[in-house]
């Protein structure tokens with residue numbers, strides 16, 4: 077039923093993930109009107125294995141009410157969150173969605189008290205699990 081929407085969403089993420097195969101890329105997973113969509117963000121880090129989003133970009137997304145999760149890639153590691161990822165996710169109170177260019181797998185780090193739509197997270201998990 078949601079096949080087309082799911083394919084487009086996952087393709088958008090994977091396509092953007094592959095725009096840089098040497099450095100992490102990042103962005104925002106958004107949820108509005110029961111639809112998931114992706115908005116890229118600039119990675120301001122000079123280090124290839126870390127991503128830094130401009131706080132103003134994060135705040136703008138957060139205030140839009142559409143933000144569901146923070147997305148980034150791992151270029152030379154599995155999709156599992158690093159300690160740094162877990163710490164940052166907990167600090168900003170949003171889930172982290174990670175895609176590994178090495179394994180082509182996704183991982184969602186999420187906690188129940190985070191500031192995101194429960195329905196959105198359920199939908200995201202459905203899309204990732206199929």
Ligand SMILES: [Zn+2]
Nearest residue numbers: 150157158161
């Ligand atoms: Zn990471």
